[in-house]
Amino acid sequence: MSQCLEDSPLRLGTKLTGGDELKLQELYNERHRLALEELLSGGIENFLEFLRKERIPNFLSDDEMQQIRSAAVPPPRCVSFLGEEQGPELSSSLDCSSLTYFPEVSDVEPPVLELGWPGFTAGSYRGVTRAVAHFQPSYGESIYSCKEAARRMIQSAREVIAIVTDSLTDxxxxxxxxxACTLRKVPVYILLDQSCAPAFLKMCRNVNVRLDDLRQMKVRxxxxxxxxxxxxxxxxxxxxxxFMLIDxxxxxxxxxxxxxxxRKLNQQQH
Known part of the structure; x- marks a missing residue:
């Protein structure tokens, strides 16, 4: 439960109102957690049997069950005092935290926006907000496809480009x-889903680009x-x-x- 509450405004020790109690129930469900334990340890049949015993509606689709099982990372293997490797199957309650260090994040804090962040005082638009829909492929009154619209935005950037995406191999x-970052010296920040990193790095190798050489581009x-x-x-x-932020x-x-x-196969909107 502390995992879910660590970054939540509903912290332990605070007085909860009626509305907060409802939010807390949405944030954490013990029976759902136990059901997930059954799914990972015993498979789909054990999961469904647990739901039947507890009279819980199935809260996962078939695709979600498969995705959760395929995404689960097994526990790290432990080493005894004698130096013998012990697999997690020997004891599911074995606690290795006092003997082994498994960091989840780096010990060193990453620099915050090390390329700087402009103040946007010059040339920023202060009028009525406009929204334009683009489609892939282009459709209706929109003459530019999603890709063409994105490329035009990047090519027009003068102050900063910031991208958050789960895939970047185009x-x-x-x-x-x-x-943008080499010729026009525009700072480029890219935030990728971790699962996309290998494909992104392979793309860079395929076109003979070393990220270390792109001083005005930071990828995390x-x-x-x-x-x-x-x-x-x-x-x-x-x-x-x-999403992508330009200037x-x-x-x-x-x-x-x-x-x-x-770009070539799927219908999308931007």
């Missing part, structure tokens, strides 16, 4: 970002919430947000992903 868009990875089991196994969610006055968001298949 060579044309990456080339535009590369030109993040994950969704991590859910821990009693056995030590954990489930980590993914980042499904997709502090233009934002692009939607279902479009920056890769080839989304």
């Amino acid at each position: 060579l044309d868009i990456f080339k535009d970002l590369q030109e 990875t993040i994950t969704g919430t991590t859910y821990y089991m009693r056995s030590g196994a954990r489930i980590t969610g993914e980042v499904h947000e997709r 502090g006055n233009r934002v692009a968001t939607g279902s479009y992903r920056y890769n080839w298949t989304r």
Whole structure:
């Protein structure tokens, strides 16, 4: 429960009102947690049997059950005082925390916006907010597709480009970002879902680009919430947000992903 409350405004020790109690129930459900334990330790049949015994409606779709099982990371293997490796199957309650160090985050805090962040005092639009819908492929009155709209925004950037996405392997868009940070010296911040990092790095290698050489581009990875089991196994969610901020006055968001298949095969909006 403390995992869920750690970053929540509903912290332990605070007096809860009626509305806060309802929010707390949405935040944490002990029976759902036990059901997930059964799903990971015994499989789908054990999970469904637990739901029947507890008279709990099935709160997971078939796809979600498969995704959770495939995304679960087994507990780390422990080492005894004698130096013998012990697998997690020997004891699901074995506590290795006093003997082994398994850091979840770096010991060193990452620099905050080390390329700087403009004040947006010059040229920022202060008039009526406008929204334009783009489609992939282009549709209706919109003459630009999602990809073309995104590329035009990147090519027009003069102060900063900030992208949060779960996928970035489109060579044309990456080339535009590369030109923005090298030729126009525009700071580029990219925040990727951690699962996308290998594909992104492979794309860079395929086009002979070393990220260390792009001084005005910073790429970092993040994950969704991590859910821990009693056995030590954990489930980590993914980042499904997709948005791009240009010069502090233009934002692009939607279902479009920056890769080839989304551009050529799938219908999307941006």
